[in-house]
Amino acid sequence: MFAAANIEAILLTIKLASVVTALLLLIGTPIAWWLANTHSRLKPAVEAVVALPIVLPPSVLGFYLLVAMGPHGPVGQITQALGLGTLPFTFTGLVVASVFYSLPFVVQPIQNAFAAIGPGLLEAAATLRATPRDRFFTVALPLARPGFVTAAVLGFAHTVGEFGVVLMVGGNIPGQTRVVSVQIYDHVEALEYGQAHELAILLMGFSFVTLFLLYAFNRRATMLRT
Amino acid sequence: MTRQLILAVTMLFLSSLARADEVQVAVAANFTAPMKAIVAEFENLTGHKAQLSFGGTGKFYAQIKNGAPYQVFLSADDETPAKLEQEGLAEPGSRFTYAVGTLVLWSARPDVVDAKGEVLTRGTFAHLALANPKLAPYGAAAMETLEKLGLAASLRAKFVQGENIAQTHQFVASGNAELGFVALSQVMKDGRITGGSAWIVPAEMHRPIRQDAVILNPGRDKAAANALLRFLRGRPAQAIIRSYGYQ
Numbered sequence: 452m453f454a455a456a457n458i459e460a461i462l463l464t465i466k467l468a469s470v471v472t473a474l475l476l477l478i479g480t481p482i483a484w485w486l487a488n489t490h491s492r493l494k495p496a497v498e499a500v501v502a503l504p505i506v507l508p509p510s511v512l513g514f515y516l517l518v519a520m521g522p523h524g525p526v527g528q529i530t531q532a533l534g535l536g537t538l539p540f541t542f543t544g545l546v547v548a549s550v551f552y553s554l555p556f557v558v559q560p561i562q563n564a565f566a567a568i569g570p571g572l573l574e575a576a577a578t579l580r581a582t583p584r585d586r587f588f589t590v591a592l593p594l595a596r597p598g599f600v601t602a603a604v605l606g607f608a609h610t611v612g613e614f615g616v617v618l619m620v621g622g623n624i625p626g627q628t629r630v631v632s633v634q635i636y637d638h639v640e641a642l643e644y645g646q647a648h649e650l651a652i653l654l655m656g657f658s659f660v661t662l663f664l665l666y667a668f669n670r671r672a673t674m675l676r677t
Numbered sequence: 678m679t680r681q682l683i684l685a686v687t688m689l690f691l692s693s694l695a696r697a698d699e700v701q702v703a704v705a706a707n708f709t710a711p712m713k714a715i716v717a718e719f720e721n722l723t724g725h726k727a728q729l730s731f732g733g734t735g736k737f738y739a740q741i742k743n744g745a746p747y748q749v750f751l752s753a754d755d756e757t758p759a760k761l762e763q764e765g766l767a768e769p770g771s772r773f774t775y776a777v778g779t780l781v782l783w784s785a786r787p788d789v790v791d792a793k794g795e796v797l798t799r800g801t802f803a804h805l806a807l808a809n810p811k812l813a814p815y816g817a818a819a820m821e822t823l824e825k826l827g828l829a830a831s832l833r834a835k836f837v838q839g840e841n842i843a844q845t846h847q848f849v850a851s852g853n854a855e856l857g858f859v860a861l862s863q864v865m866k867d868g869r870i871t872g873g874s875a876w877i878v879p880a881e882m883h884r885p886i887r888q889d890a891v892i893l894n895p896g897r898d899k900a901a902a903n904a905l906l907r908f909l910r911g912r913p914a915q916a917i918i919r920s921y922g923y924q
Contacts, residue, residue, distance in 0.1 A: 518851055622839075622854075
């Protein structure tokens, strides 16, 4: 049913979203934990930085990522010094950009889930001589599970739907940076509306099913708790 | 109170009618800089106002087909205006070539591109930027040039594609691509290339990049739309167009 180029774009998108989601859970969890527990005056500032990609137009974000990761940009200087070359126009570059872009969608649900646990249970665990590590892994993490599911699903879906950032830093290379959203845009620009519809329907179906399952899961999770 | 409101609304409506000598123009991205200069003179001279929207030709086509209110369309190619005319969306006979684009191989750094473009054969670069050949006339011209040089296949792995010529220019200007095919109009002002190094691709390397303008249906019989097209053909406008590297 799908043209080979479309299948390539679909597989690339799934790969990108999977890698980004895995990385975001690793990076986002400590940030969320810190935000949920800190009394630091820096907290609102960090929260604002994390939330920036929600507010900024993706093409603006993409443009500055392009400049920052370019040969004269601060990130580009570091990657070049490390012998990695520059990041734009590579799959790795897309991953870095997407991690930044989808960060709030992962951090915020986890942070809320941690915050909802409250100090009571953790203090109770402490009186039973649970170390901070134990408290995190055996109390906080399991209780925050719905938050993690929401975070993973939103992080994945948001990366799939990303367009402006990829457009700016990607360079439209088949199999490297030409993801589904860019492919749809190309089809529309080239007046290949049939192929565009095909991918757009797939994307819409995927998004609906994903969100439906997420909300169904969240409902079950709340009902189990009450 | 109600009566005052009706009066206010009526006056707003009338004032919008009175500004009928305003023309809405869709302009191909590569023509952004010259068009701003042209419109400044046009407005001074005629008293009409021109509202400019810049973007990709394919996107404009989709918008026009779906009822966009543009009155004049300055396309990056000659096919799209012809197609719009065929489909009954443009005024027949209003079409003409307002500019012929020049392709240039350009680098933001000096000493990267030599005067004959032999850097392409040497291949001593990681990325070569060009506009998507499927979408942008300058991209198609770049591909034809590379094919004529017999380098299209060997350089393909180094291609990075912009969605339009504006984005392609950004890739090269930011240094992310060492060099790339852009429109001469983007790197030229007052008849001079503004920086970096460049090879102006000879016209015989590709089919001419004809850029056509057309009056769209909403602009039919509108004074400002017709005046703008007349002005575009005229000598002052053509002088501006040439100073940006068009033929």
